Amino acid sequence: MIERLELALSRAKRYPDLHFAVLFVDLDRFKVINDSLGHVAGDRVLQLVAHKLQQLIRDTDIVGRISGDEFVILLEAIEGIHEVIRVTERILNEMTVPLIIADREVFVTLSIGIVINCTAHHQASDILRDADIAMYRAKLKGKARYEIFDPIMRLEALKRLHLENGLRQALEHQDFLLYYQPIFKLTDQEIVGMEVLLRWQHPQRGLISPVEFIPIAEETGLIVPLGLWVVRSACTQMMAWHRIFPAMADFRISVNLSARQLREPNLVQQITEILNQTGLPGQNLVLELTESMLAEDEEGVVALLSELRSHQIEISIDDFGTGYSSLSYLHRFPINTLKIDRSFVKRMQGDADDNAIASIILALAQRLKLSVVAEGIETATQLHQLQTLGCEKGQGYLFAPPLTAAEITARFHAQYSPHVLNHDSIPDVNAAR
Ligand code: C2E
Numbered sequence: 001m002i003e004r005l006e007l008a009l010s011r012a013k014r015y016p017d018l019h020f021a022v023l024f025v026d027l028d029r030f031k032v033i034n035d036s037l038g039h040v041a042g043d044r045v046l047q048l049v050a051h052k053l054q055q056l057i058r059d060t061d062i063v064g065r066i067s068g069d070e071f072v073i074l075l076e077a078i079e080g081i082h083e084v085i086r087v088t089e090r091i092l093n094e095m096t097v098p099l100i101i102a103d104r105e106v107f108v109t110l111s112i113g114i115v116i117n118c119t120a121h122h123q124a125s126d127i128l129r130d131a132d133i134a135m136y137r138a139k140l141k142g143k144a145r146y147e148i149f150d151p152i153m154r155l156e157a158l159k160r161l162h163l164e165n166g167l168r169q170a171l172e173h174q175d176f177l178l179y180y181q182p183i184f185k186l187t188d189q190e191i192v193g194m195e196v197l198l199r200w201q202h203p204q205r206g207l208i209s210p211v212e213f214i215p216i217a218e219e220t221g222l223i224v225p226l227g228l229w230v231v232r233s234a235c236t237q238m239m240a241w242h243r244i245f246p247a248m249a250d251f252r253i254s255v256n257l258s259a260r261q262l263r264e265p266n267l268v269q270q271i272t273e274i275l276n277q278t279g280l281p282g283q284n285l286v287l288e289l290t291e292s293m294l295a296e297d298e299e300g301v302v303a304l305l306s307e308l309r310s311h312q313i314e315i316s317i318d319d320f321g322t323g324y325s326s327l328s329y330l331h332r333f334p335i336n337t338l339k340i341d342r343s344f345v346k347r348m349q350g351d352a353d354d355n356a357i358a359s360i361i362l363a364l365a366q367r368l369k370l371s372v373v374a375e376g377i378e379t380a381t382q383l384h385q386l387q388t389l390g391c392e393k394g395q396g397y398l399f400a401p402p403l404t405a406a407e408i409t410a411r412f413h414a415q416y417s418p419h420v421l422n423h424d425s426i427p428d429v430n431a432a433r
């Protein structure tokens with residue numbers, strides 16, 4: 001592959017009318033296939049995909065497997081970009097036909113990065129790097145698609161690297177901040193807990209959203225120490241509130257966990273240590289996981305969650321309904337709560353049809369005796385619909401956006417009598433007697 005690529009490159013430099021293109025093809029969620037169906041099935045998927053790719057290109061083109069689930073295709077003597085797009089679309093289209101693996105239908109999608117006009121490159125490895133960057137962009141944009149390399153992307157890859165270095169420093173200096181979004185009981189709109197949301201306090205750029213930096217923290221493994229910092233800070237803050245506002249003793253604090261953290265062998269020990277050190281009871285802590293995190297290493301995750309449950313820590317499934325996973329896992333994993341994804345709540349605009357998914361999730365939760373939290377409630381209509389469907393709890397801008405600890409404290413002062421005031425009032429009451 002590399003030899004053919006070098007050859008094509010030097011030929012294109014000598015004959016400027018001779019164009020070629022490179023496609024960097026990566027299987028989406030291949031790890032999930034491997035983990036759920038086994039490595040033998042994974043190998044078979046690779047073989048079938050390789051075969052399909054081979055059939056979709058001309059005899060004079062070449063496809064090579066350059067690592068685990070990555071293929072590279074060299075298209076030579078092309079007329080122009082339209083021809084390359086045609087081939088790419090044919091490949092993506094062909095993948096909508098399921099692969100048959102041991103009598104099962106398996107759907108595989110591909111992310112493809114394309115480099116054309118390769119003469120600006122000096123060697124094959126430069127082309128592969130840029131095709132890889134474009135492929136990565138296709139993944140970020142939602143997978144099962146292609147992206148054509150643009151030099152701007154190289155700049156963005158550099159920016160990413162920069163962000164990654166910044167993240168390491170931020171962790172050292174603890175330049176992070178927690179926001180708290182109250183979770184309400186929908187019947188009487190009382191606060192019953194809070195979700196902890198992380199922000200990066202960047203010295204130059206100000207607050208950076210987790211959407212921007214969590215993926216990088218996950219990829220680099222920085223999420224492991226960062227995630228523990230979140231748990232520790234949240235538990236400490238919660239205990240401080242418990243002390244001032246005894247009425248909050250039942251409040252639960254929800255912390256988001258990343259897949260990467262679940263794979264840490266001593267996660268449970270680290271979390272229970274934090275509980276012991278801060279004094280927060282396990283039942284006051286909720287861990288939010290996503291469905292896809294349950295798909296990998298099922299037995300391991302069941303054991304892990306059961307261990308967390310044995311410390312009374314609750315398990316909540318975030319963004320429920322968006323994970324394309326089989327519902328049967330609800331029986332196998334010790335789960336307490338389903339969070340109805342924002343996208344389903346957003347759709348609730350008064351029409352019964354718009355409520356279909358939320359209402360099915362609620363019925364499902366009822367049957368399985370799980371509690372439900374609706375996310376992203378923004379309008380009174382949505383609240384009303386959810387109340388009618390019997391939804392227990394919710395969060396969203398209608399009630400409160402994520403707030404700083406100081407803002408939460410102020411809210412609680414207005415709502416609950418703090419301990420200090422209770423104390424002050426006791427001598428008064430005694431004096432009156
Ligand atoms: P998520 O867990 O789904 O968190 C809810 C997101 O919805 C938050 O965005 C919140 O600000 C936003 N939100 C709340 N109410 C509304 C509403 O009414 N309408 C709309 N449109 N949005 C609302 P945020 O804070 O930007 O967090 C984004 C994601 O980042 C979170 O999604 C979560 O997946 C991740 N994240 C945040 N903090 C952490 C963390 O400490 N660890 C990990 N691993 N992930 C985190």
Ligand code: CA
Nearest residue numbers: 195256288318
């Ligand atoms: Ca969440």
Ligand code: CA
Nearest residue numbers: 318319339375
């Ligand atoms: Ca969510």
